[in-house]
Structure formats: C-alpha cells, structure tokens
Amino acid sequence: MACNNCSTGTQDGVPKGCNNKGSCGTGSCNKLTVFDWLSNMSLPQGQEQFDVVEIRFKNGRKDFYRNTEKLSLSMGDIVATETSPGHDVGIVSLAGELVKVQMKKKNVAFNAELPKVYRKASQKDIDIWSEARKKEEPVRMRARELAIALNLEMKISDVEFQGDGSKATFYYTANDRVDFRQLIKDFAREFSIRIEMKQVGFRQEAARLGGIGSCGRELCCSTWLTDFRSVNTSAARYQQLSLNPQKLAGQCGKLKCCLNYELDTYLDALKDFPDLDTKLYTEKGNANCQKVDIFKGLMWFSYENQASFWHVLTTEQVKEILALNAKKKKVEALEDFVVDIQKDEPKNFQNVVGQDDLNRFDKPTKKKRKSKKRKPNTSEGTKPNTPNTNTNNNNNRNKPSNKNRNNGPKKQ
Numbered sequence: 476m477a478c479n480n481c482s483t484g485t486q487d488g489v490p491k492g493c494n495n496k497g498s499c500g501t502g503s504c505n506k507l508t509v510f511d512w513l514s515n516m517s518l519p520q521g522q523e524q525f526d527v528v529e530i531r532f533k534n535g536r537k538d539f540y541r542n543t544e545k546l547s548l549s550m551g552d553i554v555a556t557e558t559s560p561g562h563d564v565g566i567v568s569l570a571g572e573l574v575k576v577q578m579k580k581k582n583v584a585f586n587a588e589l590p591k592v593y594r595k596a597s598q599k600d601i602d603i604w605s606e607a608r609k610k611e612e613p614v615r616m617r618a619r620e621l622a623i624a625l626n627l628e629m630k631i632s633d634v635e636f637q638g639d640g641s642k643a644t645f646y647y648t649a650n651d652r653v654d655f656r657q658l659i660k661d662f663a664r665e666f667s668i669r670i671e672m673k674q675v676g677f678r679q680e681a682a683r684l685g686g687i688g689s690c691g692r693e694l695c696c697s698t699w700l701t702d703f704r705s706v707n708t709s710a711a712r713y714q715q716l717s718l719n720p721q722k723l724a725g726q727c728g729k730l731k732c733c734l735n736y737e738l739d740t741y742l743d744a745l746k747d748f749p750d751l752d753t754k755l756y757t758e759k760g761n762a763n764c765q766k767v768d769i770f771k772g773l774m775w776f777s778y779e780n781q782a783s784f785w786h787v788l789t790t791e792q793v794k795e796i797l798a799l800n801a802k803k804k805k806v807e808a809l810e811d812f813v814v815d816i817q818k819d820e821p822k823n824f825q826n827v828v829g830q831d832d833l834n835r836f837d838k839p840t841k842k843k844r845k846s847k848k849r850k851p852n853t854s855e856g857t858k859p860n861t862p863n864t865n866t867n868n869n870n871n872r873n874k875p876s877n878k879n880r881n882n883g884p885k886k887q
Contacts, residue, residue: 509569531568533635534683541589557590564604564638607636621661629653632680642669678703681727706730713741756800759808787814
C-alpha cells in the first residue's frame with residue numbers, strides 16, 4: 476500500500492516486497508490497515524489537520540488519541556501514548572481527515588475526551604518495547620501452567636505487554652465466571668509486574684490468534700472483519716443449508732461469520748416466494764411444500780396421503796393456485812401444473828481431448844501366449860522312461876526299422 480519497503484520498483488514496476496509476512500515495520504502491510512487515499516492531497520488554505528490519530532497496537536487493537544502537541548505524524552510512525560500507569564508504544568495506522576470517518580463509524584464523538592500522544596518514540600522507547608514483546612511467549616506458557624495448577628476452567632490465549640514493560644494484560648476465555656484472585660497473586664509473584672485480566676469471547680480469541688479457514692483463506696476476523704455480528708441458525712435455514720454443526724462452525728466453535736454475507740441476497744429472493752407453510756387445496760387432496768430451489772424459482776409439493784411423491788411447480792403456478800384457493804376454488808390436481816425439469820447431462824472427463832475414434836496407438840495390444848510344453852502322460856498303463864531305456868533307444872537308432880525292411884522286394 477503506502478509502505479516504502481513494499482512500493483513498486485522505479486524501472487520495471489514490479490513490487491519489491493519486504494518479505495516480512497504481515498509484520499512490516501511501517502505498519503502498512505499489517506492486518507486491519509486502512510489505505511489513506513487522501514495522503515497525496517493537500518488541505519485547503521487556512522484549514523489545520525485534524526488533531527486525532529488512530530494508533531494500532533498488538534493484534535489489530537486500535538484506539539484514537541489526540542495530538543495535542545501538533546506533531547507531524549503520518550502512517551507508520553511509532554509513538555508513545557498516554558496510558559495508566561506509564562506510557563504505551565504503538566504505530567500510527569491513520570492520520571488526517573479519514574480519522575473522522577473512522578470515528579463516525581465507531582460512534583466516537585469528535586470532541587470526546589481522548590488520551591494524548593506524548594511524543595514520537597525514541598530509540599530507548601523502541602528497545603524497551605521490543606524487549607517486552609520478546610517476553611510475551613514464555614510468560615504465556617508459564618501463565619498457563621499456573622492456571623492449570625489451580626484447576627481453573629479457563630484458557631489464557633494471549634499476553635500483551637505495555638510499551639514501557641510495567642504492565643501485562645492476560646486475555647482469557649471461559650464458559651463461566653472464574654475466581655482468579657489467587658491466580659493474580661501467583662502472576663504478580665512470578666513475573667513481578669502489574670497484572671490485568673481481560674476476558675474475551677471465542678470469536679475475539681480466534682481473531683487475535685489467526686488461522687486458516689475451511690475455505691483455504693486466512694480467517695476473516697483476523698484480516699479485515701472488525702465488527703462481530705451475531706449469527707443464528709436461521710441464516711443457515713434461509714440458505715437451505717444442512718444444519719450440521721461440524722460444517723457450520725468455525726475455528727472459534729461458533730457459527731461462521733460468512734453465513735451472514737449472502738443472507739440479505741437470499742432474503743430478497745425469498746420475498747417472491749410464497750410462504751413455506753402454505754397449503755394448496757385440490758380436488759385430489761391437500762398438498763404441502765417439501766422443498767424450495769431459490770435460484771431456479773421452483774417448489775416441490777406432495778399430497779398429504781402421498782408424501783413420497785413430489786410434484787415440481789414454479790412460483791408463478793403456486794401463486795396462481797393460491798389465488799384460486801383464496802376464491803374458494805380448487806384445482807383438479809397438481810399433475811396439471813407439473814414442470815418438466817431438464818436434468819443436466821453428466822460430464823464425462825474421460826475423453827478430454829475430444830478424440831472419439833481410437834487410433835492404432837489406443838488399441839489394446841495383444842499379449843503373446845507362451846507355448847506350454849506338454850508333459851508326458853504318466854498313466855498307470857505306461858511306465859516312465861528310465862536311463863536304461865534311453866541308452867537302448869540310442870543304440871536302436873542305427874538299426875534299420877521294420878518299416879524299411881518291409882519295403883524291400885519279397886522273396887518268392
């Protein structure tokens with residue numbers, strides 16, 4: 476985006492890329508960033524820049540701070556901000572007139588009391604901040620061990636150190652209320668810092684940790700989704716989805732947020748459909764709706780006494796029958812309104828090239844049969860040849876056969 480390290484090259488126009496995989500130092504490659512499309516535009520004469528900036532902290536946590544010192548801040552600047560106690564260190568994610576849009580979106584008044592921006596972070600502030608960030612992973616693992624030792628039904632998902640290293644915030648998830656008074660004492664004794672416990676929901680935990688969804692992409696809550704709307708099973712019913720909790724649940728264990736993405740489109744399409752609880756009154760019997768195809772505008776009905784046989788009708792035909800039923804008139808049967816559905820031909824991927832005729836190379840080759848030697852018949856009436864008989868046969872080869880003897884002239 477506006478990152479200097481990731482900007483395009485001057486000659487070939489190919490993106491350079493900082494290869495930091497989402498942890499760019501300037502903050503423009505990070506998740507939940509905002510593109511400042513007013514950065515190249517100058518303010519009108521006599522108008523000062525808006526004195527509120529948006530600052531991002533660990534895992535996409537953002538807050539608004541007032542620039543009382545009128546520092547020249549831009550996206551990617553590391554600043555020291557006011558907090559209680561001490562100070563915190565964050566990265567400026569947005570500055571200028573677009574901050575008003577973000578404040579209006581999050582229902583924050585322009586003249587509200589906001590914490591201040593102290594200064595741009597010095598090298599000493601950055602060193603203390605980076606050292607505190609390195610402690611987070613070992614502290615989180617040790618904190619889990621202490622919570623397990625006290626048999627507390629809670630999960631410590633993340634730890635965030637303050638910029639000056641004087642306080643640590645432990646984020647945890649739990650199903651019920653947890654009495655962690657003894658746990659805080661153990662944390663203070665073990666880590667020698669100020670402790671703050673903050674409970675988050677399962678969706679917020681997944682947003683902080685991140686991951687890959689079943690669609691193969693990174694989780695929406697950890698990349699661009701900022702508000703978590705409630706998702707109900709009715710959203711799956713409107714979209715004709717099977718109520719399988721394993722397929723509808725995300726990594727947080729709750730229903731997927733993407734079930735709400737296309738819900739409005741389905742609701743608009745269902746406005747043209749009759750109610751699913753409506754009945755069609757015919758002379759053959761009453762019919763109930765069994766199935767609906769929203770995309771094709773079709774409805775399946777079956778008689779009450781023949782629930783196994785379904786009849787396909789369009790929405791216009793159903794409305795026509797309902798109009799007649801409203802006038803206390805009945806149609807003869809649903810068979811008069813049945814629509815023939817053209818079944819899609821199954822795709823055959825065997826012959827991809829399109830050559831139906833077999834070439835001579837495609838014909839199966841005939842296997843050569845191996846010639847089998849006949850074994851001598853060793854029945855009970857004959858005896859197998861022995862070495863002695865073989866010698867006798869060899870000696871008899873030189874003797875004239877009886878057949879040749881008989882061919883000679885007969886003596887009178």
